[in-house]
Amino acid sequence: MNRYPRWPIHLALIMASFVMLVPFYWVAKTSVSGENIYAYPPSIIPTRVQPFFYVDVWYAIPFARYFLNSLAVSVIAVIANVIFNAMAGYALTHGFRGKNVVLMLFLSCMMVPFQATIIPAYLITGKLGLLDSWLGLALPQCSTIICIFIFKASFDAVPRSLIDAARIDGLPEWRIIWHIMMPLSTAAIATNVILAFIWSWNNFLWPLIMTRSADMQTLPLGLARFLSYQEDTTGALYAFCIMVLAPGLLLFLLAQKEFIRGLTSGATKG
Amino acid sequence: MKRRSIMKGALAGAAALAAPAYLRAQSSKKLSVLTWNIADQEELFKKEFAEFKAANPGVEIEWLDKKGPDLPAFYQTQIVAGTPPDVVDIQGALWVDYAANGGLVDLTPYLQKEPDVAKRFNQDYLGGWVYQGKTYLLPFYVAKTLLYYNKTMYRDADIAQPPQSFDELIAFSNKMAKGEKTGFLTLNFDWLYWPLFKMNGVELLSPDGKKAAFNTPQMADALGKLAKATADGGINKIAWTGRWVEPNGAFASGTVGMLHAHSASYFFVKGQGPWINEQTLGATQLPGFWSTPTNHGFAISKGSRNPDLAWSFLKHMTSDKSAGNLFRERRVLTANIEADKAGLEAIEKTDPLAGAVLRTQTEHTDKLTGNWPLPYDAELKDAFWPEIQNAVLGRKEPKKAMADAERAVDRILRRKA
């Protein structure tokens, strides 16, 4: 259907990929060679390639325990995110008295910088008795406003006729969401799953303040071990960053298919 | 009047939030210890905690470790929540602020009751933790700045021996600056750069600490020389914008003539610089033997529920035996006279270069500078340091930069008086 030539697109995308990949290549290169990046001239090909920095990272911190904590917190956050955001998104597609107030509240809540809320958030979590627990760690991330708006846009795009037909058949509200709205907005769900996972997985400041016992720490907190003053841990630091990155990337690769199917084919099946 | 009562009510609410009941009900014999980015000594601490528990049956020790910039955030939040760690390892001058606000336990009565504890330590380092006549910390491990120099680059620029004056320092730096090689680098956090100005006879504050005293012709002259050397490449710009990884990384790459830093830099640089051995790296004092300490000390939080137990923990961790272990494991000065003497003798046999570096940490401890016990130290630094950067990076004339700095510092001093 598209008559325009392909190669300018490929050229532009290759250049963009190059710009995106170069810093990333350096992280990966230093994670296998551990050389001093301030050596001059910068070496393009890594010398002395050895995968043992990854082994160091595994033993330098209780990696399995931190990984389990991060995974548990992220799973709680993702599931809660999808459910709460879908419900809120669906509610926002309907007009009701307080709707504009709620919209403005959501928008203004996005504006609150997290660094300024550390102490009150800790006090509140302490009051809820959730200190040092997976739920306490996941609670602030259990709903994100951007994903509510993504669900709202996706639900708005569902043709009115489908919803009215279902309502005439007497389907209750939540069944309408589950059987009609959700299958049509797989793109929104995929986006929410990926973003919620990455945000809770890479979250550093909240677990830092919140956890006291060593076996409740999440993966990013292991970072302090590789920024130590005493010995040179360059290779291990970058290997650690790659290992923290891997799950988020894997989830993105898995969930990519949902983007393409998205609404385009969904709408016709109905 | 009504508005005030609302405020009081709101804050009472916040305070009520602050004391989660279930945390207060822990066992009374629990001691929590917060250390500053020293997770690499896990094995050693496990052994020492076990020894302490053996000596004090029924005691539980909870060990927390946080990275430098994150420790204050964690510690302050715990104070507000009413559950501060009993013992905390603090670096630099952050303790003065906590002590001035009444957040730390005064250790002087403990020291008077057991005089032999105070006699363990090097008095100059121990004196660094006195505020208004009261001692608040015991030394955990200490360091002070020294001058590392690249002997190969010295030979290439045919420089015979390390600089003996500020002007020689600048001259040698410019001499070694060629291509991507630069002559001088310094660390700049926590006043580590201050000896550069102290050797020019510059004082930060007036003796009574009420007024800024640094805006003098000697200061403007020194800043002018530093700015010119930075522009000509004699001084690497990372000296003014880097913090830890870049200056050490740059020096480890072998392209910088001299590095002004403390003993911890040696181990970081040695790890990254395969060229480093006794023939290629020298360690000496800065001209005038001035140096800025960057010390770690143990303090007891005011909110601690068993300060006496915490005090015996402090004695245990700074005992000759524990300090000796720390010196051997981490190769760092502990200011414990016995432990340092034994440690130095041992290390000079196995690693003479490391021995030479650590030896400098015990010399000229009477010439420590840049360690004024000021409760508003962080504010002062935040007002003063950007103006130094403006001057040395050539954005402002030294005189103007120092005038602006003086105004900012005086405003802080007036408000604090």
Added chain:
Amino acid sequence: MKRWLLNRFVLVPGAIALVALLWNIYVATHDHGHITGRVVDLAGKPVADASVVLWVYNFTTYQEHSHVKTDDAGVFRFMNNPSHRIQLSAEKPGVGRSERIPVFLYFRAEDFDLATPLKLAPSG
């Protein structure tokens, strides 16, 4: 039910779990901490009764862990290496000393046979 089982979100994590399981089985059967190797002099002849030192890495520095003597064929065998990152050095008074050879293992206490023998060079 079958369609649900076959989609990507189950297959990929399942494959990863399987690989991890196989790897752990391999680790469990190979982590007795045996380190073997040979000590030779400059000419390449095995050196008997040379003392070999195993250095073990703990966070910042290598520390001496154990000593062992080589047998008549110049072969040494450590039975209890706990670490994943070690150094080996050999010495025989009169013949010479070898450098400290770093050895990186894939997991703790991996059984490992040193390919290149430790070469004793007359020190000084």
Added chain:
Amino acid sequence: MLKHRTRQTLLLWCFLAPSLAIFLLYRVMPVVWNFVLSFQYWSPLKPAEFAGFDHYEDLWYDDVFWQALWNTLLVIASAPIGIALALGLALLVNAEIRCRDVYRTIIFLSYPLMTVAVAIIWRWMFDERVGLINYVARSLHLVDKPIPFLNSFTWALPSVIAANIWQMLGFYMIILLTGLQSIPHELHEAAAIDGASSWRRLRSITLPLLRPSIFLAFVVGMLNSITSFDLVYVMTGGGPGRATEILVTYIYKLGFVQTKFDEAAAVTIVFFVLLIVTAWAANRLAGGNAGAAEIE
């Protein structure tokens, strides 16, 4: 009929309840706490006393605050650049070309990377003597003297913004791609049959329908770049001088380094108001109702 309507509204409020509860607990109450605090002299150890507008007055005379505010406004102004780049990439990646999944993955690669690694690598790339950018520029003779990116007062902030855009591109692309997917295919086919050129179809169909996604990307992009505390703190620490000091690093320094929580609370409230105004303006610009234009 009335009973059904109230039952319907009640149900909608139940759907909103969980999200609202979380935002009340972790967003609204902290803002109230900061608001109350900004009118008092308070430190974790001393009892509080009423301070009126002293802290706001201090801020008025605090030139570091104005520098941080100015830098924050510059960062807000830079968000559209990132979105324009991401929009171009999203449109390219959305076209029917081979291995577009690979391109999409590569562009997204930078987002899940930990900010500390991004900060360290970009700090090295911008290094004056050994950095990659200067190395390439010098070997291509684009520039004779190396550019001191992070050491100069003019280049420091643009460099930090560039690093932030580099990390955020993947995120913007995701949001815009999700928006592109929700545009019904039939509209494109109908316009193509009418002979509309791809450029006209872009302007008349794709962009208008993409407005809600662009609005979302702008608001969150602006927010993320302003609150990119880790990136600025690790990359330049606010230096040289105050060249890259943004409000959120100043809040952190005031609060946790100088233990002046009351003044940090005042800055937080000013920062919060600034963001509300910017978001409200962007909402107005995008045609109200969070940019959701009715589909014709």
